[in-house]
Amino acid sequence: MAYKWAICPRCNEENFKKLKEMTKAVKAAYGKVSLVEFNKLSKEAEDFKDQLKLLNGVDERFTTLHEVHEQGIHDDEYCVSYRGSCKVCNFKFEYTYSQKV
Numbered sequence: 377m378a379y380k381w382a383i384c385p386r387c388n389e390e391n392f393k394k395l396k397e398m399t400k401a402v403k404a405a406y407g408k409v410s411l412v413e414f415n416k417l418s419k420e421a422e423d424f425k426d427q428l429k430l431l432n433g434v435d436e437r438f439t440t441l442h443e444v445h446e447q448g449i450h451d452d453e454y455c456v457s458y459r460g461s462c463k464v465c466n467f468k469f470e471y472t473y474s475q476k477v
C-alpha cells in the first residue's frame with residue numbers, strides 16, 4: 377500500500393482561472409484606483425502566482441489530493457486499485473482492475 381499526495385486536477389484548473397481573473401483585475405484597476413489599492417491588488421496577484429509555481433513543483437504544503445495505491449494478489453486474483461480524494465474541493469476518483477492468476 378502506498379500513499380502519495382498530488383495536485384488535484386480540479387483545484388489546479390480553478391487556481392489558474394483565478395490567477396487569470398486576478399491579473400485581469402489588476403490591469404482593469406490601473407489608473408482607476410489609488411496607488412495603494414493598485415499595489416495591493418498587484419501584490420496579491422504576484423503572491424498567488426508564486427503559490428502556483430510551488431504547486432507545479434509539487435510542494436507538499438500546497439498539495440491537496442490524497443492518493444492511495446494498492447496492489448496485490450487476493451484469492452487468486454491480481455488486483456490494482458487507486459483511490460484519491462481532494463481535501464479542498466472534494467474531487468474523488470477510483471480505479472480498480474483485477475485479473476485471475
Ligand SMILES: [Zn+2]
Binds near residue numbers: 384387464466467
Ligand atoms: Zn481539489
